[in-house]
Amino acid sequence: MTASKPRPRRRRARSSADVIEVAILRLPTRLRDVFVLHRFGGMTYDEIGLHLGIPPEAVKAVFAAAMVRLARAVRTAERDEALELARLKKRDPAAGRSAPKRGGL
Numbered sequence: 001m002t003a004s005k006p007r008p009r010r011r012r013a014r015s016s017a018d019v020i021e022v023a024i025l026r027l028p029t030r031l032r033d034v035f036v037l038h039r040f041g042g043m044t045y046d047e048i049g050l051h052l053g054i055p056p057e058a059v060k061a062v063f064a065a066a067m068v069r070l071a072r073a074v075r076t077a078e079r080d081e082a083l084e085l086a087r088l089k090k091r092d093p094a095a096g097r098s099a100p101k102r103g104g105l
Helices: 016-026 029-039 045-052 056-091
Strands: none
Touching: 016 029, 016 056, 029 045, 029 056, 045 056
16 A cells, blocks of 8 residues: 555635624624614614614724724635635746636637
């Protein structure tokens, strides 16, 4: 029996939706609650403030902080994916290229 070399693992490219979903789940509770209630619940800042017992101005600030964190998470994921692709290309110059198109007009 011959031992084969372990094959390098390729990470599955994550979609933007996957990245955002994970980033939302990682938000601190207060930021996540405000973000979800506003974006997915369709609640206004006033409604969220009443629901959570905080002033609407605070809701607006918390929502803005959540958006900043989510944008940072997306940028970080994009950067990490670009770095991984660059590493793969160094090891295998064919990595990252699309398959050649076949026939067709």
